[in-house]
Amino acid sequence: MPILLGCIADDFTGATDLASFLVASGMRTLQLTAIPTTELDLSEIDALVIALKSRTQPVDDAIADSLQALHWLQKQQCVQFYFKYCSTFDSTAEGNIGPVIDALLEALHESFTIACPALPINGRTVYNGYLFVNGELLNECGMQHHPLTPMHDANLVRVLDSQTQRKVGLVPHTVIAQGVEATREKMQQLAIDTSYAIIDSLTQDDLMTIGHACSELKLLTGGSGLAIGLADNYAAKGLFTRQQNSAQLTKQPGEVVILSGSCSAATREQVEVFQQRQPSLKIDPLLLHSGQQSVASVMQWFEQYRSQGPLLIYATDHPDAIKRYQDKLGANRAGQLVEQLMADLVRHLSNLGIKKFIVAGGETSGAVVQALQVSALKIGATITPGVPLTQTVGDNPQLLALKSGKFGGPNFFNKALEMML
Numbered sequence: 442m443p444i445l446l447g448c449i450a451d452d453f454t455g456a457t458d459l460a461s462f463l464v465a466s467g468m469r470t471l472q473l474t475a476i477p478t479t480e481l482d483l484s485e486i487d488a489l490v491i492a493l494k495s496r497t498q499p500v501d502d503a504i505a506d507s508l509q510a511l512h513w514l515q516k517q518q519c520v521q522f523y524f525k526y527c528s529t530f531d532s533t534a535e536g537n538i539g540p541v542i543d544a545l546l547e548a549l550h551e552s553f554t555i556a557c558p559a560l561p562i563n564g565r566t567v568y569n570g571y572l573f574v575n576g577e578l579l580n581e582c583g584m585q586h587h588p589l590t591p592m593h594d595a596n597l598v599r600v601l602d603s604q605t606q607r608k609v610g611l612v613p614h615t616v617i618a619q620g621v622e623a624t625r626e627k628m629q630q631l632a633i634d635t636s637y638a639i640i641d642s643l644t645q646d647d648l649m650t651i652g653h654a655c656s657e658l659k660l661l662t663g664g665s666g667l668a669i670g671l672a673d674n675y676a677a678k679g680l681f682t683r684q685q686n687s688a689q690l691t692k693q694p695g696e697v698v699i700l701s702g703s704c705s706a707a708t709r710e711q712v713e714v715f716q717q718r719q720p721s722l723k724i725d726p727l728l729l730h731s732g733q734q735s736v737a738s739v740m741q742w743f744e745q746y747r748s749q750g751p752l753l754i755y756a757t758d759h760p761d762a763i764k765r766y767q768d769k770l771g772a773n774r775a776g777q778l779v780e781q782l783m784a785d786l787v788r789h790l791s792n793l794g795i796k797k798f799i800v801a802g803g804e805t806s807g808a809v810v811q812a813l814q815v816s817a818l819k820i821g822a823t824i825t826p827g828v829p830l831t832q833t834v835g836d837n838p839q840l841l842a843l844k845s846g847k848f849g850g851p852n853f854f855n856k857a858l859e860m861m862l
Contacts, residue, residue, distance in 0.1 A: 444483060445675045447514030448490040448523040449507055449545075451537065452803035453810055454828075454845040456492035459525045459665040460820040461829035463488045466672035467683030472818040472831070474810050476513045481817075487681060489514060494807045495541070496531060497589045503537040504544045511548055520680065521659060521671070522549065528560040528664035528827075529579060529847065530572055530597055531590040532604065539604025542662050546636065549659050553632035555612070556601055557651055557663035559642035562826045563848060565664065566643050570598040570611045583706050586760040589776070589804075597639045607636035614641035617650055624654035645669065665827055690821035690832040693840045696747075697797040697861050698790055699854055701755035702779050702805030703846025704763055711801065712757045715854045720746040721753035726766045726775035729782055736785045743790070751858060754786065757801070780804055784812035796839040799857045806843040813839065824857050825849045 445468070450456035456472050463470045468487040476491060483489070491510045495503035507524070514522060524545055532538040538556075546554060559567045564575035572595050574582035579595035594600050602609045610631040616623050617640070631638045642648055645666070652670020655661055656677075675681035701712055715721065722742050728734035739754060746752055756779040758766075766775035787798065787809045800806045810818075813833070818841070821830040827848045833839045842857045849856075 443680070444486060444489055444514075444517045444519045445680055446488040446521050446523055446671060447511075447517060447519030448488065448525055449510045449514070450490055450492050450525040451496040451503070451527075451541075452494060453492045453806040454803040454843045455496075455525050455527055455665070456490045457818070457820065457829055457831055457843045458827040458845055458848070459523070459668055460488075460490045460818075461823050461827060462665045462668040463490075463672075464820045464829065465823060466669060468672055468681070469684050470820045471834075472820060474815050474817065476510055477816070483517065487684075489517065489519070490525075492807075492810075495537060496526070496803070498537065500535070500537055500540050503541055507541045508544055508548055511545055520675070521661065523668070524660065524662040525665060526558065526662070527845070528558045528563065528565040528666070529574060529584050529592065530558045530600060531584075531587065531592070532600070536590065536604060539601050542637070543605055543607065545660055551659050553628070553636055553638075554658060554660045554662055555628065555638045555640050555651070555655065556597065557640040557642060557648075557661075557667045558597070559640070559648065560664045560666040560827065561642065561644050561648070562666070565666075567597065567639065567641050568614055568643060569641065570639050571595045572597055601637060601639065605637070608634065609637045609639065610635040612638050612640045614643060614647070617641055617647050621650055621653045624650055628654065642666070690819060690830060690840070691838060693796045693838065693861075695797060696795050697751045697799060697858055698795055699751060699753040699755075699799040699801075700783050700787065700805060700809060701753065701757045701801035702783060703802030703844075704758055704760070705846035707849060708757050708801045708844075708846045709759065710851050711849060711853045712753065712755050714851045715753050719751060719753060720749050721755060724754065724756040724779060724782060726756070726770060726778045729778040730770055730774075736782060736789060739782070739786055740789055753854070756783075776804060780808040784808040787812045791839075796837075797841075797861050798839070799842040799844070799854060799861075801844045802846045810841070810843070815841075822860065824860055825853055828853075830857075830860055
């Protein structure tokens, strides 16, 4: 059987987010943390997800990495391709979403695709082309303060139009509400003189409609929610039979450590809730820069409180603090210091035999996965929408929960811990 869906995600947690929805639909899914350099046994895989770190890369680098991933997926003879970005469309006017889609379309010799970031189950909806987060406009929900991709416009037609020379249109909700055929016909009309269509979506049923309407598009782009209807398309074509055990993982004994680098409002609340019952340690970029805080000092704290675990080590902070760090250290230096600390720390913890980590934040998750030299992840059951439990592939499997900063309720860490037991 062919690989049905080849996916390119612009960060690590975005990749696991997408993979979790594919597994929930019954597709056997493998997430790759880099483009493989050796042959893989893909005989029992329906979908592949390659996790890049391209969301905040320079545009040319993001395009090059995305095309390299696409070319490898083409060699696997994928039936359809999917470019996954964040459900809050994290990308400024100088950002990567438009240029990367341009390059992917050209490489596939295609002229039209959709942009569907909506994820209603997590409060991300699109109406008349405007993106809302829990009922608030994107540029008023806190995303305007994002340290790397601040969003100052909720109109996705304008945002995408600012990133591409191609024409951008809209499929409004009045069309989506009429069903699959009306949605497909509208897309076909737009494809005559438009390259991109922003798609309205208010409910999970809308996403199912959109997914079914996209059965003949070679390239799809959007958040993870668009994936929920794709398995039906493959099944209708006789290419796919749902697997009942697609999310089964192997239990691992031992301790769990929580590492948090995200500064989103959701993660800040999760950190505050967890701190009320368990020991935690704050990582300060200024102290890292001065040498007053280091891997050695963090490990000393860990050993002191280890018996009281699970422990939380976090750099999560409020926007005003992030701005202060950036003003003193430079726009990217604070984040780089934290990522390096988390990477060094997870190597030390792994050497102590710890095999279970909960990680909050896309950049932090990327640093942790690279530090552990993970080449592939098997996707397990969903902890919260968009965040699955995962297991590293290899002789020494580890359990990882890699969470986008914006996902999960206040008790996410506790819920993830329960699933890791």
